[in-house]
Amino acid sequence: MKLNIKDYANKDIIRFLREYASLTQKDLAKELKKNVRTIQRYEAGDIKIDLDVIRSICELCDVSLTIESKAKDTKKES
Numbered sequence: 214m215k216l217n218i219k220d221y222a223n224k225d226i227i228r229f230l231r232e233y234a235s236l237t238q239k240d241l242a243k244e245l246k247k248n249v250r251t252i253q254r255y256e257a258g259d260i261k262i263d264l265d266v267i268r269s270i271c272e273l274c275d276v277s278l279t280i281e282s283k284a285k286d287t288k289k290e291s
Contacts, residue, residue, distance in 0.1 A: 224258035227270060231256075234274035244273050 221229070231241050231252075238256070242249040245266065254260045271278040 222258065223262050223267075224256050226267075227252075227262060228256045230270050230274045230276060233276070236273070241270070241273070245269055 231238070236244070238252045239249050241247075242252045245252075247266075251260070255262050255266075268278055
């Protein structure tokens with residue numbers, strides 16, 4: 214599955230990935246070694262989500278994470 218994260222808020226991505234993997238908030242919390250309340254706060258947008266946490270969630274959900282640069286190609290042709 215390819216998911217363009219610029220089309221979603223982080224909180225929506227976390228919930229989408231969790232539900233895609235058929236995980237409850239409790240399941241995800243256990244896998245990430247986090248408190249259930251922390252997962253709830255991620256999904257509510259109350260706290261920022263660290264990139265490492267997003268990577269871990271992607272691994273759990275069997276989803277590839279690709280980060281593309283917004284910078285234009287600066288290579289000069291010879």
